[in-house]
Amino acid sequence: MDHMLRRQIEKIVPLTDSEFDHVLSFFVKKKYRKHQFVIQQGDPVNYEYFVVSGLLKSYILDESGKMYIMQFAMEDWWFSDYTAYLNGAVANSFADCLEDSELLGITKENKDKLCREMHKIEHFFRVKSNYGYVALQRRIFSLLCNDTQKKYNELFELYPSLFQRVPKALLAAYIGVSRETLSRLSISSGRKTQED
Amino acid sequence: MDHMLRRQIEKIVPLTDSEFDHVLSFFVKKKYRKHQFVIQQGDPVNYEYFVVSGLLKSYILDESGKMYIMQFAMEDWWFSDYTAYLNGAVANSFADCLEDSELLGITKENKDKLCREMHKIEHFFRVKSNYGYVALQRRIFSLLCNDTQKKYNELFELYPSLFQRVPKALLAAYIGVSRETLSRLSISSGRKTQED
Numbered sequence: 001m002d003h004m005l006r007r008q009i010e011k012i013v014p015l016t017d018s019e020f021d022h023v024l025s026f027f028v029k030k031k032y033r034k035h036q037f038v039i040q041q042g043d044p045v046n047y048e049y050f051v052v053s054g055l056l057k058s059y060i061l062d063e064s065g066k067m068y069i070m071q072f073a074m075e076d077w078w079f080s081d082y083t084a085y086l087n088g089a090v091a092n093s094f095a096d097c098l099e100d101s102e103l104l105g106i107t108k109e110n111k112d113k114l115c116r117e118m119h120k121i122e123h124f125f126r127v128k129s130n131y132g133y134v135a136l137q138r139r140i141f142s143l144l145c146n147d148t149q150k151k152y153n154e155l156f157e158l159y160p161s162l163f164q165r166v167p168k169a170l171l172a173a174y175i176g177v178s179r180e181t182l183s184r185l186s187i188s189s190g191r192k193t194q195e196d
Numbered sequence: 197m198d199h200m201l202r203r204q205i206e207k208i209v210p211l212t213d214s215e216f217d218h219v220l221s222f223f224v225k226k227k228y229r230k231h232q233f234v235i236q237q238g239d240p241v242n243y244e245y246f247v248v249s250g251l252l253k254s255y256i257l258d259e260s261g262k263m264y265i266m267q268f269a270m271e272d273w274w275f276s277d278y279t280a281y282l283n284g285a286v287a288n289s290f291a292d293c294l295e296d297s298e299l300l301g302i303t304k305e306n307k308d309k310l311c312r313e314m315h316k317i318e319h320f321f322r323v324k325s326n327y328g329y330v331a332l333q334r335r336i337f338s339l340l341c342n343d344t345q346k347k348y349n350e351l352f353e354l355y356p357s358l359f360q361r362v363p364k365a366l367l368a369a370y371i372g373v374s375r376e377t378l379s380r381l382s383i384s385s386g387r388k389t390q391e392d
Contacts, residue, residue, distance in 0.1 A: 060337060068340040070333065082330050115322065119315045122322055126311065129325035134278050136332035137266065141256060143339045144264040144372050176340050 004052055005104060008076055012127050013120040023121060026114045027104040032097045039095035045084035047105030051077050054101025055165055059173070060093045069174040072098075072162055078128065098166065143176065151175045152185045200248055201300060204272055208323050209316040219317060222310045223300040228293045235291035241280035243301030247273050250297025251361055255369070256289045265370040268294075268358055274324065294362065339372065347371045348381045 005027075006020050015023065027050070032038055038056060039045055051073050058070045058079050070093060073079040081091040085108055106114075115122035142154055152175060156163060163171070172182040201223075202216050211219065223246070228234055234252060235241055247269050254266045254275050266289060269275040277287040281304060302310075311318035338347055348371060352359060359367070368378040 060341065062341050066341075068337065070336065082326070082333060086326055086330060115319065119318065122315065122318050123311065126318055126322040126325060129322060129329055130278070130282055133325055133329050133332060134282060136329060136336060137278060140266065140332060140335055140339065141264065143336065145256065145258050145262075 004076060005050055008050075009121075009124050012124045015120075019118070023114065023118070024104075026110040027106050030103045030105055032101045032103065034097050034100050037094060037096045038101075038103070039081050039091050039093060041091050041094055043091055044088075045081045045091050046107055048078060048080040048082075048085055048108070048111065049073070050104040050106075051075055051079070052102040052104060054097060054103075055099040056095050056097050056101055057166075057170060058093055058095040067173045068176070069170060072159070072166060072170075072174070074161070074165070078132070098170075148175060148177050148181055149185055151177075152182065200272060201246055204246075205317070205320050208320045211316075215314070219310065219314070220300075222306040223302050226299045226301050228297045228299065230293050230296050233290060233292045234297075234299070235277050235287050235289060237287050237290055239287055240284075241277045241287050242303055244274060244276040244278075244281055244304070244307065245269070246300040246302075247271055247275070248298040248300060250293060250299075251295040252291050252293050252297055253362075253366060254289055254291040263369045264372070265366060268355070268362060268366075268370070270357070270361070274328070294366075344371060344373050344377055345381055347373075348378065 005024070006015060009015060009020075009023070028047075030038075030047075030049075032054070038049065039058070041061070053075055055072065055074045056079065057072050058081070059067050060070065061067055071077075071079060073095075079095060081093045081095070083089065084091045088108075111125070115125060142151055146154065152171075155171065155175065168182055169179045172179045175182065201220070202211060205211060205216070205219070224243075226234075226243075226245075228250070234245065235254070237257070249271055251268065251270045252275065253268050254277070255263050256266065257263055267273075267275060269291075275291060277289045277291070279285065280287045284304075307321070311321060338350055342350065348367075351367065351371065364378055365375045368375040371378065
């Protein structure tokens, strides 16, 4: 299970076996079952997570209990409640598992220490953070400009595999529309999504 | 004008005079007049910019010419069309000056070289990128969850000085509402914004 992280890092910087073992020693392995919570609103957020296998959703609930999905996270993706993680605050969001999931978690202290020790790992994380920034910018533009059909198409183009694994109600919560609206779209475009 | 960049870097990592001179040698100084374009859709994006003085807006136009504002950038802020800048592509967005502006620009090649040479500058940029990521996450939540009044209040709490410097129509384009809607809000909350 560890090679997936190595493959991702080595797309950006090369690592020897012993270097990768050193990197990996800064992470803890965690296993969660479907429906289990990894991050809970009001709790400290001790880890940033790399998804080795499985699928999760990260979201907030408003006062009325309505869910807004920040992101899905599947194999090879990173997630956390970054505001809390970076500032040592408690979570404003939730993250729970849509499938059984294996994660690698790294504390902020360990990440900072690893980055101090290994310049190339600091480089790796800077590059990943830049990619993440660009992905969020794209999402903001999509939320501002696109109608529902375009948001749906964009999500499908970017992450086609999500549509096989994520219930329709959650795709709707990601796009910010009702499930009924999304159903009409997915039918009209002939794409089949998973029913929960 | 150079000390503003140094102050920002030194909030995260200390620099000697000669180190800062070295950092600064990787940047080019640029001056723009009010209404001048810094980034134009379809053009290459050669620089990431640090704002030494002035105020700019970064935005896209949809097919009908409607404007959607990605961000404002004032003193001490960074901006670019990051998708284009990082991938060597042409801009999808525009950036122009709301006030006369002095910028420091750094090419991707120079930024990568500087980060390779000076580990602590790579650290600085990683930390800044993390902060930027968190700010964008906050904006996504705001776009997904908040009604117009809440978006307006949040923008005001985060960046009160914008309300003195940015025309009301542009604040409306940032929040994603009509100018008329924003006018009702700003009147009802007793806040005075700039008229263009």
